[in-house]
Amino acid sequence: MIRFLDLGKVNAAHGAEIEAAIARAVRSGWYLQGREVASFEEEYAGFIGTAKAVGVANGLDALILIFRALIESGRLSPGDEVIVPANTYIATILAITETGLTPRLVEPDPVTLQIDPLKIEEALGPRTKALMIVHLYGRCAYNDRIADIVKKHNLILLEDNAQAHGAFYDTRRTGSLGLAAAHSFYPGKNLGAMGDAGAVTTDDEELENIIRALANYGSQRKYVFKYQGKNSRLDEIQAALLRVKLRHLDADNNERRRVASIYYDSISHPDVMLPPTPDMHRNVFHIFPVLSDRRDELQRYLKDNGVETLIHYPIPPHRQECYSEWANMSLPITESIHSRELSLPISPVLTDEEAIKVATLINNF
Numbered sequence: 001m002i003r004f005l006d007l008g009k010v011n012a013a014h015g016a017e018i019e020a021a022i023a024r025a026v027r028s029g030w031y032l033q034g035r036e037v038a039s040f041e042e043e044y045a046g047f048i049g050t051a052k053a054v055g056v057a058n059g060l061d062a063l064i065l066i067f068r069a070l071i072e073s074g075r076l077s078p079g080d081e082v083i084v085p086a087n088t089y090i091a092t093i094l095a096i097t098e099t100g101l102t103p104r105l106v107e108p109d110p111v112t113l114q115i116d117p118l119k120i121e122e123a124l125g126p127r128t129k130a131l132m133i134v135h136l137y138g139r140c141a142y143n144d145r146i147a148d149i150v151k152k153h154n155l156i157l158l159e160d161n162a163q164a165h166g167a168f169y170d171t172r173r174t175g176s177l178g179l180a181a182a183h184s185f186y187p188g189k190n191l192g193a194m195g196d197a198g199a200v201t202t203d204d205e206e207l208e209n210i211i212r213a214l215a216n217y218g219s220q221r222k223y224v225f226k227y228q229g230k231n232s233r234l235d236e237i238q239a240a241l242l243r244v245k246l247r248h249l250d251a252d253n254n255e256r257r258r259v260a261s262i263y264y265d266s267i268s269h270p271d272v273m274l275p276p277t278p279d280m281h282r283n284v285f286h287i288f289p290v291l292s293d294r295r296d297e298l299q300r301y302l303k304d305n306g307v308e309t310l311i312h313y314p315i316p317p318h319r320q321e322c323y324s325e326w327a328n329m330s331l332p333i334t335e336s337i338h339s340r341e342l343s344l345p346i347s348p349v350l351t352d353e354e355a356i357k358v359a360t361l362i363n364n365f
């Protein structure tokens, strides 16, 4: 059986270092808001290329805290519109609605699967204040056209970098391209913890300070509460092991590129489309999506032949019960991607032989 993602094997590759880091955190006797988190924040900001990083409890909180901080600082007001790709993972949209903002769902480009810049301009209205791009599947969603639109319409640019730790736009990392970025270290992400964890990166000191306070009950000084905050902390044990995995992240992403290269070189089937990736070096292949009109049949065939695949994602946000008010919205490109997408196994520890087996099976489909 070729697993979609063998997390035990992924972490075992750095097992001794991870166990030593966890032991150090355990022995320190200090488990929250300590040295490991402070060091991780500094190292992660350095990696991404921002002045600051704030460790938080998970990726959804990172998104929510960015929007709340923008509201607390007067840069957004409830009811303002935020443009977001219609085919993103639900968390991006949940953060917008939870903070009283209004999502404007914009269709992706059917080839790149990333938000379509032409459709961003069509969606702009008088209350559109921000654009949240999502580097879905590990591919950079930013481009020169988006840069022009942001400038021309004076939009606040935000990034959901949950799936793209280490990816590049030109020479800059994703997560450093806008005013603030949310990162998730959910175990299956490229930089994955062993539990929940997340971070916000930004160059903006005011936002950093508000987010730190909001994540700590709204307090900047002990027992003094400036905001109605929440508790959203990264813990010392997760931070200690994330520091280890961060040191290996670029090399691990290169291993993902190795697998992706095999898929690109080997898969050729008239009914299976591989989204083009113009620059292997910048894509971190969190997910390797293929598109097929015979998706469900292909998934069953691969399963019968010992290959586990997943679908990212089976139901688009506007078709979810939690957003029943959007049930009649028509987003044909998003709907088409959700009905045709299949994610092939990919990870730093998937072997060449396994990738070739997957490719050969697909060619014989």
Ligand SMILES: *Cc1c(COP(=O)(O)O)cnc(C)c1O
Pocket: 058, 059, 060, 061, 088, 089, 091, 092, 134, 160, 162, 163, 184, 185, 186, 196, 197, 198
């Ligand atoms: C994983 C993910 C999130 C949420 O992260 P959690 O840590 O699970 O809360 C947000 N956005 C995207 C695009 C994701 O893939």
